[in-house]
Amino acid sequence: MAADQTRRIDAGGAIDRSTPVELVVDGTTLTGFAGDTVASALVANGRLRVGDSIYRGRPRGILSAGVEEPNAFVLVHGDHDESMLPATTLELVPGLDVRLLDGIGVLDQKPDPAEYDKMHVHADVAVVGAGPAGLAAARAAAATGARVVLLEQDFRLGGSLLASPAEVVEGVPAAQWVEQVRAELEAAPEVRVLIRTTAFGSYDNNHLIAVEKRAEHLDGTARDGIPRQRIWHVTAAQVVLATGAFERPIVFADNDVPGVMLASSVTTYVRRYAALPGREAVVVTTNDSGYAAAHALLEAGASVQVLDARDEGASPVVASAAQAAGLRVRTGCAVVGIDGDASVEGAWVARIDAEGALVGDAERVVCDLVAVSGGWTPNVSLHSQRQGALHWDDDLAGFVPTAAVRNQHLAGAVRGTYWTDGCRAEGDAAGVAAASAAGFSAASRSTVIGADAVAEERVARAGRTRQLWVVEGREGGYATHFVDLQRDNTAADVLRATGAGMRSVEHVKRYTSISTGVDQGRIGAVNTIGLLTRVLSGDDTRAIPPGQPGQDETASGPAAGAARPTPGAIGNTTFRAPFTPVAFAALAGRSRGDLFDAARTTSIHPWHEAHGALFEDVGQWKRPWYYPRPGEDIDAAVARECRAAREGVAFMDATTLGKIEIRGADAGEFLNRLYTNAFKKLAVGKARYGVMCKPDGMVFDDGVVLRLAEDRYFATTTTGGAARVLEWLEEWSQTEWPDLDVVCTSVTEQWSTIAVVGPRSREVIARMAPDLDVTREGFGFMEFRETVLASGIPARICRITFSGELAFEINVPTWYGLQVWEDVAEAGADFDITPYGTETMHVLRAEKAYPIVGQDTDGTVTPQDLGMSWIVSTTKDFVGNRSYSRSSHRAADRKQLVSVLPLDRSLRLPEGAQLVEPGALGDYTGEGLPSRPIPMLGHVTSSYHSQALGRSFGLALVKAGRDRIGQTLIASFEGRFAEVEVADAVLYDKEGARRDG
């Protein structure tokens, strides 16, 4: 098993050598160990090369060991393939079968069977990052008793310590220290440690959002009951950001050949994964940190030489350690090119001057690995997502946070603190401060090294970083000096952008596409900015506006006139969530299928389902649409339901309409102000239809209002408008008329409503409510009665009609709805009582020209347009009234509601058909499009076949409609035309004789 892991180092590493794991890569089986990533397994098997570059098809290799990886992307085969996962963070688990990608993914059309969920937690202190700073912060905060959440994206705790397990931390080896802290945190009852959990978004009020991988490491397959991924919404009183820093590469010719890797990543492969990326290594560095890779390689048995780009070389401590280890070091030198296409075979090495240009000839050094350290970039994404201030620190050669966001703390490498004990000390201080700010004090502590002391040491500890933004090549030109590997963008592309006149880094990003890949600039952004400082002059910066993260805030903008701008004059492009990519399905969570939106049903719903009803969505409600009997299509069913309603008796579930109780001494006055018609003097026991308009005069909702008592009204609304109307009532009563004594309560869900409709409805009601006088004289139109039904159930029965027929509405408390419905069915059985749905309801009311708000109106229609001037009071004012005196309301061509009768009595026009004057069509035949716009008069809002009239008909909003009654217009639809006659809106029972039965 280990025989094929040709580059596995014999000992060491945080891998479990007792647990070999097989990995399939492009069909080839390799072996690694538990604790590997896919990338480290590849390295251990001697494979650095991954997919080719996306545009130029250049061979690429593993560059890093973390989320900043720009090359090593894989597609994971499985129930639902997942693409563009970095191999460097993909945990090796049994059954993993991957394909190396060329920078672009493939979406899987098979359904994703996995489940995803979400958790919401509140914490006193949230810590992001479990390196030395984060662990110290979490431990310090936990010790105070605060509730702590620690978020770590890796599958192990330790962060940078994982690459230096032997380093001494608080007197013990790092690996042991990490384990000690882990155990302390686990023992603390108010601490939650989340590994495999990436905090990707930071939002107002310390709302952190993270994604946890919960199932992928469990035998590689999802298990029942365990969601594959979980989104954590963490709201914390205090946040500690211990997010570390990323190493930058150096921009030199052919710096993208497989075998060129980040130095610290090389160290990680050697020490954490016991995988050796190369046996003959060149380390090229601009700063002290690169030497760590040299030592690690040397200890692993590789031959190593170090090129230090700084003329003066390393800081004394680092230089003497290198000497003591026998490392060959050349100062003032750099790699200026690579020999080899598919892998590094040699590096061209030369002395370079202060500008990065070659001095003298380049020498070819045989090697199979080039470990590169161009400097460090604090990982400030979460800080900057909250508009946390940044500035360019020229000593540290990086953008560092200026100060933490309110209620946040920063600790460790994210601040530019690049040594372990400094990180630990800062983390400790941050944890104490965070807990304290959250109200939890530390017990007396031995020593807390002040964060300020750490800051002073920062530059000294880091040593000097040479700002080497680009190294000249042997052949001139920059066409293979890669800046953003994933986007195949080079220094030449940057030069082209500035040559075109671009100055802002945002423009350069967009012109080139630098930083738009999965790594979002972690590899290339700062090098790009550095390059811009080489290319632009101080005068050029006059065209650069302020406002970028990290940009200097000098009074008159960037330093105009200076010979060369600094990176601070340029600034960064904006940091945005997510920090690293998150699957769409994870963000969707459980809001899928039935949980996507509530499906509201009435208590009578089971009966509708059992009787074959089809349903339509009206807002969130499922309303019966029609009840087809075997062999019936919608037209046949609706025809039968309509006949029953007009000739016999039918019943409908009207529960979904909004119902609002309005109570108070001023309830009547309140309604008067909001409805177009008057309600103050409506007698108790009576009902009245009302229309409500917005201040702009347009119809907003309608419904029947009952007066239950002197100070109590019961208003109904449209099904879809219920919530909006209640909000409207509350807004006006609270914000405009608080002096009115009125309270509004939604009772939509408290009442079931059953409409019993038709000439024989009276008989059915008589059976249902034997104590009630339901004679024509005893129970008038638009009256209601409270009674007790034969079943003993209390009910309120209204004589209201939405069909024009004699009709009653039985209202009972919701939980009796189904029972009463069944009672009605039984009471009407002799009369062949027929259930009907919304389609029939629509037809019946349309025959009477009762408008449906939202169908016959669209927010631009007034009551007068609907032919309802009678409902617009002339004696009291109301909201909307003022608008009717505007000029547009006096225009002769306002659209008005009329009916349209197709000359072909069997032709049912599609709802939405447009109406034009007969002459307007010109030579347009309906084929293709007209050569010039044809003026339209209006459209068909409702269209049906009428059983009662024995013909088709429609309602329409037509310009000057009422003046056109009797005219013939042309309906245009589906490329065809049909003649229609304009008629009065009301087509059936104009006198209203049928409503009394």
Add this chain to the structure above:
Amino acid sequence: MLIIDCPNCGPRPETEYGYGGQAHVAYPEDPHALTDEEWAQYLFYRDNPKGDYAERWVHSAGCRKWFNAVRDTRTYEISAVYRTGETRSETQKGA
């Protein structure tokens, strides 16, 4: 997530609230006394500052009460919350 301090219920996430735009725009005493231009100002025009904004919120998923807030439309920081009917200046104490 914005956290808004409902005067009745305390701090709750923004998803519990509805937004009501500019505060202190009273419905005109006598709309019929206004010119069409003045009526249009009431119907369609509202301040739209880049900076502090006195605005209305309603706690839809809670007490269902309207209230006012002063919020910076650049930073989204709420500096004051006060009840309907109170004026903005009353809130400057310890905002």
Add this chain to the structure above:
Amino acid sequence: MNQRELPEHPDFLWANPEPKRSYDVVIVGAGGHGLATAYYLASKHGITNVAVLERGWIAGGNMARNTTIIRSNYLWDESAAIYEHSLKLWENLEEELGYDVFFSQRGVLNLAHTLQDVRDSVRRVEANRLNGVDAEWVDPQQVKELCPIINVGDDIRYPVMGGTYQPRAGIAKHDWVAWGYARRASELGVDIIQNCEVTGFVIDGGRVTGVETSRGRINAGKVALCAAGHTSVLSELAGFRVPIQSHPLQALVSELHEIIHPTVVMSNHVHVYVSQAHKGELVMGAGIDSYNGYGQRGSFHVIEHQMSAAVELFPAFSRAHLLRTWGGIVDVTMDASPVMGRSPVDGMYVNCGWGTGGFKAVPGAGFAYAHTIATDEPHELNRGFGLDRFVSGALIDEHGAAAVAH
């Protein structure tokens, strides 16, 4: 050009001149509309002594942040006219600008999920056709044929009942459209001045004669406001209000995938707006945050809600990854229609309130605005969009067709 090729941008785009002391026309805001307006002033009206002042980097506002959907299938005659004129200009734009903006006419589907959606859709289709705008009603099966990756089954909460389809609609690469206009305008003599914020107006007897800026005073024969969500900030400086409210509007992209989504799909009801750009990222619009905001950022629950809708309708997107979110400032009017025309100040013009319609309108709005400025009269195309409609009540209510929940 296929997915595996990067575009070639011109070697030279624009100069960065110092502002002169005066211009015939000063346009405030170098977004898509401002740059297009400058171009049409110069090319169609021969007015070249023009400056476009931009407080940031050009086209860094909504032009850099939108989801690039181009269509003309709006409901009302006035809207259809200006958006359709714009679309016709789009169809010839690459030739006119000499710049490949990756304008891809791949159609747009606006889905219907309820019976009322269907009615509204048919109404709009029929109105579109009579207005000369290509539009068809398509049933679920046809939706599936046009976009094979859509789930038209009834296993989702609001199944697809059909939709409208505009074949000539499409997408384009937003930045490059701006640069194409900027380059042409610059060639014709227009000065594009970045890092130049207008801080005040010089108004004399009710007439504007210049602007105060962070780079000094600039005199102007005419001033045209073209600053989208910042228009109120400017108009307040000039002493008047415009009937807009500025809200955060977010959008997002995924990482790159092989092309799988052939068209543009929009759904008001289920709240998804998605296309797949030339290089392979899914581009999606999200909802408008309810509160007023200039922060160019919004809240995350708006994104999450969008994701639910997306995965329901497009099961293949399940493990696509959210790569980046961002926000812009959308300026909305009460009728979801723009404002373009004269302002209460003589010599000052206003163009704002485009809401979610701004990008598709870039050529058409630039064209009409240039005419308005040059002749001091609205063009036929923007006559209905003046401020006076708010007084008369003749609003142009496009909430349905504007297709983003407000």
